[in-house]
Amino acid sequence: MDAGHRSPIRLLLVDDHTIVRTGLRMILESRSGFRVVAEAGSVQEAMEAVEHEPIDVVLLDLDLNGESGLAFLEPLRDLQPKARVILLTGLADRQAHREAIHAGAVGLVSKGQVKDHLLLAVEKVHAGEAWLDRSMIADLLSDISGRRNADAVDPEEVKIRSLTEREHEVVQLIAEGLSNRQIAERISISETTVRHHLSSIFSKIGVSSRLELVVYAYRRGMVPLSAG
Secondary structure, eight states: OOGGGOOOEEEEEEOSOHHHHHHHHHHHTTSTTEEEEEEESSHHHHHHHHHHSOOSEEEEOSEETTEEGGGGHHHHHHHOTTOEEEEEEOOOOHHHHHHHHHTTOOEEEEGGGHHHHHHHHHHHHHTTOOBOOHHHHHHHHHHHHHHHHHHOOOHHHHHHHTSOHHHHHHHHHHHTTOOHHHHHHHHTOOHHHHHHHHHHHHHHHTOOSHHHHHHHHHHTTSSOTTOO
């Protein structure tokens, strides 16, 4: 499409104060190529707007007269997944901002900086970029890193989980200092079966002696320190 005939950026304003929406509309429509196609003062009104108008960028206030703008993000994704969301906020609630970003918002503009940043933020976000301050980006990177660390699999835990219930029982009895014969008598199996269990445990855990197994079991919390 010719640059001179590019479609305007279609905007939805979601703020519970009419005077704020009026001011935003004046600022936005002062820029050629920006068109406010709908306004809303509540989540319900915003949902009705996106059901009837194609939207490129949403300017969303999180505090809608006691109602959270966060409730609008999920239905917006369902109705218009390509719409991009900029939080327009006067709140210093970083947790709410982080929740909104995780829910799909890609920009944040403080109401105190609207005149300086709003037009550029809309252009950048519409072009596929994010508009976030450095501290917010740092928060998000920290969140992602934390989730990765939480999701990381401990290889030793994998080894321990590979043991059968009976093998765990044998480890407990080894830690108590019982011999193969005593273990066999305690759990009513043969000494040969005990040896088979030990061979399997050694292989799964990666130890080569009873002493190594006991040390490993204590270190990994497989047996209480009072065992024995």
